[in-house]
Amino acid sequence: MEFLVASAIGLLTAAGIYLVLRLRTFPVIIGTSLLTYAVNVFLFASGRLTVGAPPILRAGVDSYTDPLPQALVLTAIVISFGMTAVVVVIALGAYLGSDDDHVNDAPEEEGTP
Amino acid sequence: MSLFLVVALPFLGALLPGLLNGAGRKVCAGTTFAVTLTALIGLLSNLPALLNGxxxxxxxxxxxxxxxxMNLMMDGLGAFFAxxxxxxxxxxxxxxxxxLSRNDNMGEFFTYLLLFQGAMVGIVLSDNILVLLVFWELTSLxxxxxxxxxxxLPEGRQxxxxxxxxxxxxxxxxxxxxxxxGNIAGxxxxxxxxxxxxxxxxxxxxVPALVLILLGCFTKSAQFPFHFWLPHAMAAPTPVSxxxxxxxxxxxxxxxMARMWPVLSGTPxxxxxxxxxxxxxxxxxxVIGLFKHDLKALLAFSTVSHLGLITMLLGTGTAFGAMxxxxxxxxxxxxxxxxxxxxGIIDHEAHTRDIRRLGGLRHLMxxxxVIATIAALSMAGIPFFNGFLSKEMWLEETTHTYLFGPEWLVPALATFGAVFSAAYSFRYIGHVFLGEERHDYPAHPHDPPAGMWLPPAFLTVLVVVIGVAPLLAQPAVKFVTAAVLGGVEEVPGAYLAIWHGFTPALFMSVIAVVGGLVLLALFTPLLKLWDAAPRPEAKTIFEAIVEAFARLARDTTQTLHNGAFTQYAGILALTIVAAGSHAWLTGSDAGPARDASPVNIIAALGWLALILATAFLVIKHRNRLLALILMGIVGTVVSVGFAFFSxxxxxxxxxxxxxVTIILxxxxxxxxxxxxxxxSSLGxxxxxxxxxxxxxxATFVFSYHLxxxxxxxxxISEYHLENSYKGGGGTNVVNVILVDFRGFDTYGEIIVLGIAALVIFAxxxxxLGGPVxxxxxxxxxxxxxxxxxHPLMMVVLTRVMMPVxxxxxVYIFxxxxxEPGGGFIAGLVAAIAVVMQYMASGFAWATERQRYPYHGIIGAGxxxxxxxxxxxxxxGHEFLTSSFGYFRIPPMEEFELASAAAFDLGVFLAVLGAVMxxxxxxxxxxxxxxVEDSEYAMDIDPSREDDAAATATALNPGKEG
Incomplete structure (x- = not known):
């Protein structure tokens, strides 16, 4: 099971990095979203994997999974939505303003400061 | 007066001249004078205690x-300097x-002057070297x-x-x-x-500490090779110089250097x-000073020279040298x-400081x-002026100082320097005041108003008094010397006097004075020689160094920060991998401590779905809609995975x-x-x-390892699990962490989320306000x-579903x-309910029915x-401490009320508002x-129904709505 989760994190990261390195805004946004998944799952996994022991206190149960990474990841998920939205509006503004959705600045002409 | 007040007065007083600028120059200068005088009196009020030991x-x-x-102390040395x-x-x-002329902003000048004065007083009265450093930097600024x-003036700025x-x-x-x-001393x-x-x-x-501290001292006191800044600082108004x-x-x-003398000196x-x-x-x-034609440049180099003299005396490490x-x-x-x-007076009256254009001023001014002659003779080291006394002590000290090479080297070099020192002092008198009166001064010079000559006249009185009766200054000098020595050495028994007998120092003095006169007589040929000799120009070298650094910084920045974000991302990824790999390869590992849990068939299927979706996403990412759908699959598998892993x-x-992300x-x-x-090319x-x-x-290996x-x-999770119910009153530990244990963190998060939403709105x-x-x-x-x-089915369904x-x-909240749930999730679910209405029934219809602005909802949250x-x-608790209690309203069951619920309500509102x-x-x-905004939901575009109706709509837009 650990192998499955770790390989999923690795693949999401690789796909995320590859898409972030594309030249247009939309794939970059998708790439950052994939990286977000990878980071969130990784943070969550730092509490180690446990099946069937949610951190909801029950009488007579004394084994629970680590709740702290969950709390941290929960806010991270919500914040990442906010950040994605900001990036998207910036990308949209750039595209609508100049009809160009390239991520990089055009290379400067030789000789210009 | 407390030392705090003495140090604080100039800083507080610095506000006044700037504010009083409108009240006139007299008030401005008078206030500054009064502030400084008060500080001085305050300082002197501590003297009796000081003199009592x-x-x-x-x-x-x-x-x-x-x-x-903020520790201040005043011993003899501090008091002397203050x-x-x-x-x-x-x-x-x-x-x-x-x-200052009428064109100069006097308030500004005196404000800077008082700031500087306060910083200087702070340095000399500090008892804490960190505080001293703060004042030190303040003097630089x-x-x-x-x-x-x-x-x-460009020279001023440079x-x-x-x-x-x-x-x-x-x-x-x-x-x-x-x-x-400080670390060594504890x-x-x-x-x-x-x-x-x-x-x-x-x-x-x-040694490192000594070198670093000396670097600070040498740059500040313009010691070789950092001496070059001082002459360039002469572009300042003369009072500043x-x-x-x-x-x-x-x-x-x-x-x-004097302050640190007891701990740093005495070593090779x-x-x-x-x-x-x-x-x-x-x-x-x-040597350089003699050949400068600008009066202030001459004085600047003479200052450099005299600072060198004092530095050397401190360097010898003997008690006599310190005195x-x-x-x-x-x-x-x-x-x-x-x-x-x-x-400054000459510049002010004759409108030039160039020695070559001056001369013969003795009758005009x-x-x-008189003032300049007395001061210059003192600088030259002529008996009956105070400069003679300390200079002779210096010459005396050089005869006991052995530095590299033969014994006579230091005294010879010192005499050589003293000859030039005497020469430039005589030049200051001879080439400015003596000689023929000229008729081509830029302005007709005359003596200045008393306000300008009284201050230097007062100083020359001191010069003569100390010079004639050095015994008057002796107690003070010995008192301060004792403070410098700090008990490491005894205060020397030698006394300050004009006549010490026929000592080697006296002969050196005589050589210096005679040599100085000879040099001045030979000045014209010497100057030709000097002008012909190649000399490195400090300013050019300094500017070349600064320019080289600036170019290095510019090139580095432009190479790394060239606007290619893809490049940044690539460099970032590689750097992180490299740093991680380094740690991985150099660190030690204890081997696996946990057994891998068995693979479950459902988990394997989910994993497969995620792998396939991600792979397809990368391959097919050019089709953007498809990419979005595949991303949705990935997200769904991730959330199912969360559920699976508790x-x-x-x-x-x-x-x-x-x-909401997919909708966005x-x-x-x-x-x-x-x-x-x-x-992109294949490469x-x-x-x-x-x-x-x-x-x-890298992430795979790291995650698997972890x-x-x-x-x-x-x-610390054990603590959270144990105290969640006892201290936070909730059994969902994740939620208790969010609203209670780490409530401040969550508070910050909702604010960030709100700001992000406002940024998007802005x-x-x-x-919408621009050309777009x-x-x-x-x-x-x-x-x-x-x-x-607005499809009929969707409209009906969403409206029915809305309350549900x-x-x-509400239930989740x-x-x-x-139980699983809380403000974050409830806020998102409520947002989805509202968004469905926008999607199904249209923006106009939904906006019409929206009562509270979303900004307000964020703010309320x-x-x-x-x-x-x-x-x-x-x-009586700290910010965000939650409290809870159990209540019972018959006939209902006992229920719990927690302040955390109110906090969670804030989270709910902020999330809802931000997403919306x-x-x-x-x-x-x-x-x-x-396209007209439709007030009616379930509107149908008639153009699909028949062409005739479409024409009618086009001719008469708006009627169909």
Whole structure:
């Protein structure tokens, strides 16, 4: 099971990095979203994997999974939505303003400061 | 008066001249004078205690954790320097009142001057080296303002910049040295450090500390090779030069060397560094000074030379040297301030400082002549003036100093320097005041008003009094010397006198005076020789170095920061992988401690779905809609995975966020092209692929490694699990952590989320207010639109579902403290309920029915959460401490009320508002000019029904709605 989760994190990261390195805004946004998944799952996994022991206190149960990474990841998920939205509006503004959705600045002409 | 007040007065007083600028020049200067006088009187009020043998102290803890406390102390040395700073400050203020013209902003000038004065007094009275460093940097900054006071002069600006660069760099070095010193001594208090001579000198870090501190002192006191900034600082108004270069700024380095004398001196390192630097500076300054034609440049190099003399005396490490240094500090301050002021008078009256255009002024300016002559003769070392006394002590000391090479080397070099020193002093008299009266002065010179000549005249009186009756100064000099020596050595028994018999020093003095006269007689041929000799120009070298650094910085920045974000991302990814790999390869590993859990078939299927979706996503990412759908699959698998691995809260959050994210990206895709063109070459794709695989492999290995090992230290989660119910009153530990244990964190998060939403709103508004608006309004959709914009089934369904979904949100919210759920998830679910209405029934219809602006909802959320936190104050707890209790209202069951629920309500509102504001902003972009906003839901585009009706609509738009 650990192998499955770790390989999923690795693949999401690789796909995320590859898409972030594309030249247009939309794939970059998708790439950052994939990286977000990878980071969130990784943070969550730092509490180690446990099946069937949610951190909801029950009488007579004394084994629970680590709740702290969950709390941290929960806010991270919500914040990442906010950040994605900001990036998207910036990308949209750039595209609508100049009809160009390239991520990089055009290379400067030789000789210009 | 408390020492705090003495130090604070100039700083507080600095406000006044600036404010009183409108009240006139007299008030301005008078206030500054009064402030300085009060500080001086306050200082002197501590003298009786000092003379009783006490060290006056004032202590207040500032940052005790760092050992940085506002501790002040006044011993003999501090008092001596503070008196010089404030006393000469008074004379300078009086002088500047007459010197500054009506075009100069006097309030500004005096404000800078007082700031500088306060910083200097702070340096000499500090008992904590960290506080001393703060004042040290303040003098660099305020002297920058003073030197560059005439902002219209390029020399002023360049000189100020050079002074700041050189002294600022020295200050940085000194910070390092002081920190080392404090670490060795175990305290940053000078009074403690000064008792640790043996420990400090035995420490292996003594030499680095010494070099760093000396760098600070040498740059400040213009010692070779950092002497070049001082002459360039002469572009300042003359009162500034007189103040900074006689008694204050450049003496700060000297002061620090004297202050640190008991702990740093006496070692070979100290001796060779300080003595050599001092001697070289002394000779170099004297030789260059003779050939300068600008009066102030001549004085500047003579200052450099005299500072070298004092430095050398401190460097010898003998008690006699220290006493001579103290005495010369006093004498130099008196005659040099007078000389600078006389140079200012000549400049002010004759409108030139060029010696070649002056001469024969003795009859035109008799008062100035007397003042300048007395001061210059003192500088030359003529008996019956104070300069003679300390200079002879210096010559005496050189005969006992052996530095590299033969015994006669130091005395010979010193005599050589003294010859030039006498020569430039005589030149100051001979070429300016003596000789033929000329008729081509730029302005007809005459003596200045009393306000300008009285201050230097007062100083020349001191010059003569000390020079004739040195016994008067002896007690003070010995008292200060005792403070410098700090008990390490006995105060020397030698007394200050004009006549010591036929000593070697007397012969050297005679040689210096005679040699000086000879040099002046031969001045014209010597000058030709000097002008012909090649000399390195310090300013050119300095500017070349600065330019080289600037170019290096510019090139580095432009190479790394060239606007290619893809490149940044690639470099970032590779750097992280490289740093991680380094740690991985050099670290040690204990081997797996956990057994891998068995693979479950459902988990394997989910994994497969995720792998396939991600792989397809990368391959097919050019089709943007498909990419979005595949991303949705990934997100869904991730949320199912959360649920599988015991994280129900995360699963619910992830799935809700997934929904709103996909809606958001769909809205964005509405405006963006549907496909991504293929632009990268195969080579570039391969390169990116390798970077991506490196990153992926690194995270895989790291995650796998982590998952098979236990935490390095015990996680604090045990505490959370134990106290969740007892202390937080909830059984859902994740929610209790969010609203209670880490409530402050969550509070910050909702504020960030709110800010993000407001940023989106603001950017959308900007877009709609600019040229983009026209383009958006006239946009022709690039894909066919659905015939019925608001499908009947969807409208009916969403409206029926709305109350149900809201009910679910309320349920999730209420159970959140004890079961999976809470404000975050409830907020997202409620947002989805509202967004469905926008999607199904249209923007106009939904906006019409929206009662509260989303900004307000965000604000209300943050406010509710904040007020809940503040509420804890009223029960005597800290911010955001939650409390709860159990209540029973018959006939209901007993139920729980927790303040955390109110906080969670704030979270709910903020999340709802933020999500809605973001999505709504995007939808506003989508409204177009030629499509009417429909008030009616379930509208059908008739153009699909028949062409006739379509024509009718086109002719009569709006009727169909």
């Amino acid at each position: 006490e060290v006056v102290q004032a202590r207040v803890d500032w940052l005790p954790g760092l050992g940085m406390n 008196c010089l700073i404030l006393g000469i400050g008074l004379l300078i203020i009086a002088y500047a009142r007459s010197y 305020s002297s920058f303002l003073l030197i560059g006071y005439w902002k219209h 000189g100020a910049r050079m002074a700041l660069t050189v002294t600022g760099m020295g200050g940085l070095a000194m910070i390092g040295g002081m920190l080392i010193l 305290s940053y208090d000078l009074s403690v450090i000064l008792t640790q001579r043996e420990a400090i000198q035995a420490d292996p870090l003594y 007189a103040y900074l270069h006689s008694a204050t700024m450049v003496k700060a380095g000297i002061f620090l 390192e100290w001796f060779y560094l300080v003595t050599t630097a001092g001697l070289v500076t002394m000779v170099l300054g004297a 001579a240094a103290v005495f010369h500090i006093l004498n130099h301050a008196t005659f040099k301030a007078a000389l600078f002021m006389s140079a 008799p008062v100035t002549f 994280a129900p809260d995360l699963a619910m959050t992830q799935i809700s966020v997934e929904v 990206l769909l809205l964005a895709l509405n405006f963006l092209p549907d496909t991504t063109p293929s632009e 570039k794709k391969l390169r990116d692929g390798i970077i991506a695989l490196a990153g992926g492999a 998952l098979l090992r236990e935490a390095v230290t015990t996680p 950017l959308t508004e900007t877009l 608006r026209a383009r958006l309004l006239n946009r022709v959709p690039d894909k066919p639109l659905a015939g019925d914009r 979904v809201l009910m679910v949100a 209420l159970r959140g403290h004890n 943050v406010l509710v959460a904040g007020l809940t936190g503040i509420g804890a104050w009223f029960t 504001l973001s999505l709504e902003s995007f939808s506003r972009l989508a409204r177009r000019a030629h």
